Amino acid sequence: MKHFPTRRAILGTASAFTLLALTACGGNVGGGAAAGNSSKFPSGPVTLTVGQAAGGSTDLIARALAEGATKTLGSPMPVVNKPGANGALATKEVAGKTADGQELVLLTASLITITPLAVSADEAVNIDDLDIIAGLSQDDYVLVASQQSGFKSFKDVTSAGRNVTFGTTGVGTGSQLAQTVLFKQASVKGTDVPFDSGKPALTAVLGNQVELATIQLGEAMAQIEAGKVSPLLVFSEERNSFLPDVPSAKEAGYDVPVAQYRAVAAPKGTPQEVKDKLLASFQDTFKTDAYKEFNKKNLLTPKELSGEEVVTEWKGYAEKYKELVEKYDISLGGNK
Amino acid sequence: MDFLNPVINGFSVVLEPMNLLYCLIGVVIGMLIGVLPGLGPAATIAILLPLTYGVEPVTAIIMLAGIFYGAQYGGTITSVLLRLPGEASSVVTVFDGYQMARQGKAGTALGLAAIGSFIGGTAAIIGLTFLAPLVAGFALDFGPPEYSALAMLGILLVATISGGSKAKALIAASVGLLLATVGRDIFTGESRFTFGSIQLADGIDFVPIAMGIFGLGEILYNLEERHRAAKAPSKVSNVWPSKGELKHASGAIGRGSVLGFFLGILPGGGATIASMASYAMEKKRAKQPERFGKGAPEGVAGPETANNAAATSSFIPLLTLGIPANATMALMFGALLIQGVTPGPQLVEQEPELFWGVVNSMYIGNILLLIMSLPLVGIFVRILRVRAAILAPITALITLLGAYTINNSMFDVTLVVVFGVVGYLMKKFGFEPGPLVLAFVLGELLESSLRRSLLVFDGDPTGFFTRPISATLLAVFVLVAVMPGIRSLIAKRKRTTAASALAGDGTNNGANNIKEKV
Numbered sequence: 062m063k064h065f066p067t068r069r070a071i072l073g074t075a076s077a078f079t080l081l082a083l084t085a086c087g088g089n090v091g092g093g094a095a096a097g098n099s100s101k102f103p104s105g106p107v108t109l110t111v112g113q114a115a116g117g118s119t120d121l122i123a124r125a126l127a128e129g130a131t132k133t134l135g136s137p138m139p140v141v142n143k144p145g146a147n148g149a150l151a152t153k154e155v156a157g158k159t160a161d162g163q164e165l166v167l168l169t170a171s172l173i174t175i176t177p178l179a180v181s182a183d184e185a186v187n188i189d190d191l192d193i194i195a196g197l198s199q200d201d202y203v204l205v206a207s208q209q210s211g212f213k214s215f216k217d218v219t220s221a222g223r224n225v226t227f228g229t230t231g232v233g234t235g236s237q238l239a240q241t242v243l244f245k246q247a248s249v250k251g252t253d254v255p256f257d258s259g260k261p262a263l264t265a266v267l268g269n270q271v272e273l274a275t276i277q278l279g280e281a282m283a284q285i286e287a288g289k290v291s292p293l294l295v296f297s298e299e300r301n302s303f304l305p306d307v308p309s310a311k312e313a314g315y316d317v318p319v320a321q322y323r324a325v326a327a328p329k330g331t332p333q334e335v336k337d338k339l340l341a342s343f344q345d346t347f348k349t350d351a352y353k354e355f356n357k358k359n360l361l362t363p364k365e366l367s368g369e370e371v372v373t374e375w376k377g378y379a380e381k382y383k384e385l386v387e388k389y390d391i392s393l394g395g396n397k
Numbered sequence: 398m399d400f401l402n403p404v405i406n407g408f409s410v411v412l413e414p415m416n417l418l419y420c421l422i423g424v425v426i427g428m429l430i431g432v433l434p435g436l437g438p439a440a441t442i443a444i445l446l447p448l449t450y451g452v453e454p455v456t457a458i459i460m461l462a463g464i465f466y467g468a469q470y471g472g473t474i475t476s477v478l479l480r481l482p483g484e485a486s487s488v489v490t491v492f493d494g495y496q497m498a499r500q501g502k503a504g505t506a507l508g509l510a511a512i513g514s515f516i517g518g519t520a521a522i523i524g525l526t527f528l529a530p531l532v533a534g535f536a537l538d539f540g541p542p543e544y545s546a547l548a549m550l551g552i553l554l555v556a557t558i559s560g561g562s563k564a565k566a567l568i569a570a571s572v573g574l575l576l577a578t579v580g581r582d583i584f585t586g587e588s589r590f591t592f593g594s595i596q597l598a599d600g601i602d603f604v605p606i607a608m609g610i611f612g613l614g615e616i617l618y619n620l621e622e623r624h625r626a627a628k629a630p631s632k633v634s635n636v637w638p639s640k641g642e643l644k645h646a647s648g649a650i651g652r653g654s655v656l657g658f659f660l661g662i663l664p665g666g667g668a669t670i671a672s673m674a675s676y677a678m679e680k681k682r683a684k685q686p687e688r689f690g691k692g693a694p695e696g697v698a699g700p701e702t703a704n705n706a707a708a709t710s711s712f713i714p715l716l717t718l719g720i721p722a723n724a725t726m727a728l729m730f731g732a733l734l735i736q737g738v739t740p741g742p743q744l745v746e747q748e749p750e751l752f753w754g755v756v757n758s759m760y761i762g763n764i765l766l767l768i769m770s771l772p773l774v775g776i777f778v779r780i781l782r783v784r785a786a787i788l789a790p791i792t793a794l795i796t797l798l799g800a801y802t803i804n805n806s807m808f809d810v811t812l813v814v815v816f817g818v819v820g821y822l823m824k825k826f827g828f829e830p831g832p833l834v835l836a837f838v839l840g841e842l843l844e845s846s847l848r849r850s851l852l853v854f855d856g857d858p859t860g861f862f863t864r865p866i867s868a869t870l871l872a873v874f875v876l877v878a879v880m881p882g883i884r885s886l887i888a889k890r891k892r893t894t895a896a897s898a899l900a901g902d903g904t905n906n907g908a909n910n911i912k913e914k915v
Binding site: 114115117141142144145146153180183184224226231232233252253255256257260261264265268271393 | 536537538539540541542581582583584585586588593595596598599736737739741743804805806845849852853855
């Protein structure tokens with residue numbers, strides 16, 4: 062036992078690590094304590110699951126919302142990231158949980174409106190499997206051009222009369238849909254080059270490996286302001302307030318309204334009073350300066366709709382995109 | 398001055414108390430696992446990867462880097478004292494280090510190794526400081542074609558340089574490439590090898606593979622090895638080498654720094670190969686090569702310097718190009734991705750604090766390690782008395798808990814267990830796990846960049862040769878690919894002329910063999 066101290070020190074360090082790891086996943090364990098009685102809601106921490114990795118824009122929105130709602134709801138709202146399959150993994154998991162309001166998911170519109178156009182039916186998520194609590198915000202897509210391309214407006218692209226290369230943020234994304242539809246409508250020949258996400262697509266434009274790309278405004282803004290890429294169009298129906306000088310696709314005469322919307326959803330069959338309570342707490346959060354400031358900083362346009370409005374609007378977009386894709390005979394994915 | 402500003406800012410990042418603390422934790426863990434035979438830096442980093450999730454990216458990488466180069470110091474101790482290499486990169490140190498210990502010069506051997514390691518490490522950091530921004534200057538010229546060429550070159554070098562059986566390395570690499578194809582095809586949306594599982598829709602994550610193969614696999618394999626009862630190590634005294642000894646070894650340290658630096662940069666290179674190459678070089682240069690294996694100080698100083706220089710310089714391809722040069726760097730790659738940082742040419746410009754913070758932390762880490770290896774060496778020797786029966790269950794538990802925390806997913810835990818068994822079987826049957834993991838990382842990069850390039854080139858492969866960087870890289874690729882053939886052809890011709898002259902020169906052949914192995 063002469064060397065006991067050394068051994069104890071190692072065991073101590075190891076158990077400290079174990080503890081650390083345990084606390085790291087503690088948030089999820091707490092959420093399991095469900096209570097059927099809706100009048101007692103919330104009966105413990107309300108878990109907000111995010112289908113995207115930590116640090117991305119969806120995750121940041123979830124965290125800003127959860128921070129506010131923790132105060133307005135009077136119950137902790139831990140954010141748990143379960144990335145996979147564009148968020149389908151997390152959404153399907155939450156949809157299958159007890160409908161008591163203790164388990165929520167941050168839903169992205171593209172998962173409902175665009176992904177089904179690119180993946181097989183069993184990988185897609187149906188909005189009817191969920192109860193939408195509240196809409197959150199709109200995240201606009203902007204079409205940017207490299208300096209070397211010489212394109213300063215979308216007119217330059219249409220009048221170039223040649224094949225252009227354009228980067229997308231991946232298969233089955235709004236970025237791909239917006240550009241392929243736009244180019245068909247404008248009769249521009251283009252080669253679609255998919256990247257994994259917005260960042261590498263932007264880098265490719267900066268290096269002129271592709272001439273155009275459509276990415277989320279938040280990702281492109283720094284380079285637009287630095288003058289290293291030129292913004293040609295935004296795909297929202299109206300001009301974006303953060304980019305007032307850039308025309309919308311609609312103004313330019315194209316019918317391709319694409320943006321990323323986000324909402325909070327609960328499993329189907331959540332009691333009305335629970336939904337009301339959650340909605341009220343979110344609405345209180347929307348009014349806080351901290352949350353407003355967050356939206357502004359991340360170039361998000363508030364779109365704080367009721368659950369019903371979200372369902373109607375998203376279903377409308379899903380229908381619209383399906384029509385557009387069929388009309389122009391566009392294939393987003395291999396197995397439609 | 399413009400160049401120096403971010404470098405100096407990097408120091409202010411390192412000197413934040415939190416970062417200093419993690420640097421210290423990193424190098425201490427590195428020393429410890431360096432001393433413990435079995436668990437290597439790759440395994441340790443794999444196991445601790447999820448724990449870095451909660452800290453700042455720069456802090457996390459500072460710690461993980463500390464583990465890596467710290468292990469290069471620690472591995473020496475057991476090589477010298479017990480003839481038991483703590484790390485693969487310290488295997489050659491056994492030859493002369495243990496002999497020196499038997500002659501009562503254990504202190505001198507450890508001292509020389511520590512000083513050599515310090516010099517090698519520091520020289521490589523300086524090299525890194527100047528080379529990285531140079532490469533980063535080309536950042537925007539690196540598009541899909543360049544990455545395709547780079548990934549191809551990387552895979553070729555991994556297959557040709559790595560030690561052990563070539564056939565087995567190729568098999569492991571093929572499996573890695575195959576695993577990289579799992580998941581949704583990012584160009585068509587088609588599902589590949591997902592077997593209808595939505596869990597596999599995004600493909601297999603790199604981290605569970607690494608944690609399984611390096612972490613759990615290593616633990617399982619070590620359990621099987623009956624732990625040798627630790628002998629009482631020889632007394633360590635007088636670790637400061639005399640002036641004469643230092644002077645004698647200075648040449649080896651200088652050569653080891655340069656050799657290690659360049660071998661570290663090469664994909665497939667790294668600390669182990671650098672130490673072996675340095676040993677071979679020192680032996681070849683020596684006036685009395687027969688002293689080697691009998692306690693030649695150069696045989697300790699050279700390899701120990703080289704392995705540290707290589708450990709440091711292998712950060713260059715990762716931090717400047719986003720290409721991991723060896724398995725440990727592949728883990729660093731994973732660590733950065735977990736943190737939301739994509740390593741690549743933009744890193745220096747976009748995240749200067751992270752880049753210079755990590756680079757400059759290595760100066761501090763090396764100083765800490767020098768202190769720990771010289772006056773405090775006795776403490777670390779005692780670690781050898783911890784039994785594997787205690788260590789293994791704890792590390793296995795940390796691995797599985799950690800695997801869960803990354804994505805809050807039980808599926809990942811299952812993956813770790815599956816790949817743990819794979820890793821164990823690979824080790825048992827003599828397959829290196831390195832090529833598998835590297836091929837996995839590079840395969841994904843190669844496929845997406847190649848297909849992206851062909852889209853940009855409109856399907857015309859000659860496009861690769863119209864761009865200066867990709868054309869150069871492809872030329873190097875061809876050179877490396879045909880080199881062994883040419884070399885053996887020359888050797889054959891030499892041999893035939895020698896044979897015709899009836900003068901079979903055995904020693905010359907031996908030297909050639911070593912050179913080829915290198």
